[in-house]
Amino acid sequence: MSETEDRDGRHGWPLWEVFVRARRGLSHQHVGSLHAPDAAMALRNARDVYTRRGEGVSIWVVPSSAIVASSPDEKDSFFDPALDKVYRHPTFYDVPEGAKHL
Amino acid sequence: MTRPGSETAARTLPPLAAYALALGDDALILAQRLGEWVSNAPQVEEDIALANIALDLLGQARTLLSYAGTVEGAGRDEDDLAYLRDDRDFRNVQLVEIPNGDFAVTMARQLVFSAYQYELYTALLASDDATIAGLAGKAVKEVAYHRDHATQWVLRLGDGTELSRARMQAGLDRVWPYVAELFDGDDTTAQLPGVAADPAALQPAWQRYVTSVLAEATLRPPEPRWRSRGGRSGLHTEHLGHLLAEMQHLHRSHPGASW
Numbered sequence: 001m002s003e004t005e006d007r008d009g010r011h012g013w014p015l016w017e018v019f020v021r022a023r024r025g026l027s028h029q030h031v032g033s034l035h036a037p038d039a040a041m042a043l044r045n046a047r048d049v050y051t052r053r054g055e056g057v058s059i060w061v062v063p064s065s066a067i068v069a070s071s072p073d074e075k076d077s078f079f080d081p082a083l084d085k086v087y088r089h090p091t092f093y094d095v096p097e098g099a100k101h102l
Numbered sequence: 103m104t105r106p107g108s109e110t111a112a113r114t115l116p117p118l119a120a121y122a123l124a125l126g127d128d129a130l131i132l133a134q135r136l137g138e139w140v141s142n143a144p145q146v147e148e149d150i151a152l153a154n155i156a157l158d159l160l161g162q163a164r165t166l167l168s169y170a171g172t173v174e175g176a177g178r179d180e181d182d183l184a185y186l187r188d189d190r191d192f193r194n195v196q197l198v199e200i201p202n203g204d205f206a207v208t209m210a211r212q213l214v215f216s217a218y219q220y221e222l223y224t225a226l227l228a229s230d231d232a233t234i235a236g237l238a239g240k241a242v243k244e245v246a247y248h249r250d251h252a253t254q255w256v257l258r259l260g261d262g263t264e265l266s267r268a269r270m271q272a273g274l275d276r277v278w279p280y281v282a283e284l285f286d287g288d289d290t291t292a293q294l295p296g297v298a299a300d301p302a303a304l305q306p307a308w309q310r311y312v313t314s315v316l317a318e319a320t321l322r323p324p325e326p327r328w329r330s331r332g333g334r335s336g337l338h339t340e341h342l343g344h345l346l347a348e349m350q351h352l353h354r355s356h357p358g359a360s361w
Contacts, residue, residue: 034147035147038258044251052154
């Protein structure tokens with residue numbers, strides 16, 4: 001516990017991001033975050049906080065500090081260029097007559 | 103003054119009803135104690151964990167108390183049994199009624215009691231009574247998690263800082279006098295061969311599990327100089343009356359109240 005003391009959160013407990021898979025075949029979805037002293041306790045806390053109504057069959061927990069996030073300042077350069085590229089959508093293209101098996 | 107569900111009435115319960123009542127009272131009283139942690143645990147995550155455990159226990163208590171009432175055949179339902187008996191009519195072990203103390207005391211009790219319940223319900227999977235065996239099948243999974251939860255905390259607090267270790271050891275010392283009572287046999291279990299689990303037979307597996315956890319947590323198994331007795335025959339600490347006053351007050355003031 002001493003490794004993570006005072007790094008983040010209340011009473012030195014670090015923050016963890018929780019991902020839950022609702023059922024086989026789906027991917028894990030981010031459902032929220034919680035505090036826990038270490039990974040094993042984070043998994044158990046996640047079980048108690050996020051799956052007590054039968055929401056999941058698998059849980060991932062990831063230290064929030066391990067997440068690298070895009071910055072709001074970079075929003076324009078990151079995302080705006082994608083907005084006017086209609087040719088990146090398959091619906092942009094007409095299917096040529098006579099093309100089979102598409 | 104006559105008391106509802108008087109002592110004599112409880113004594114004359116059929117053995118199966120008395121057995122279900124004893125196990126149900128353990129679960130009910132510990133559920134009430136754990137509920138006291140809600141909003142008081144060290145972290146909101148722990149509030150939720152303890153409330154989940156309390157609700158698991160409450161579910162077990164509902165099944166067992168309802169079954170005790172059915173077997174008794176006197177028309178008492180789970181609410182009558184939970185809310186209209188006085189302390190001398192409760193059949194729980196004293197371990198579950200003593201106050202929560204600090205978090206370490208509660209975790210010490212959780213380790214001891216959930217390890218006991220795990221062995222109990224595992225044994226009851228093979229009970230000749232279908233209701234008891236059915237309950238055990240559902241509860242053993244719940245209790246496996248309770249035991250794991252307590253184990254994780256005892257390991258961390260025991261093998262943690264100097265302060266956390268001292269407090270965890272003090273927690274064990276506080277609850278240990280109440281441990282032996284878990285494994286006392288009585289007339290009820292003796293009259294139900296094949297249905298009830300012999301409490302004494304649960305102790306070796308319990309001992310192995312708890313001893314290994316304490317060793318890993320660098321904690322010392324306490325050697326108490328006295329031991330509790332008599333919960334199963336209605337002898338309780340002063341604490342149970344206070345707990346019941348809080349638990350039963352609403353139902354007794356407003357009979358049949360619901361939401």
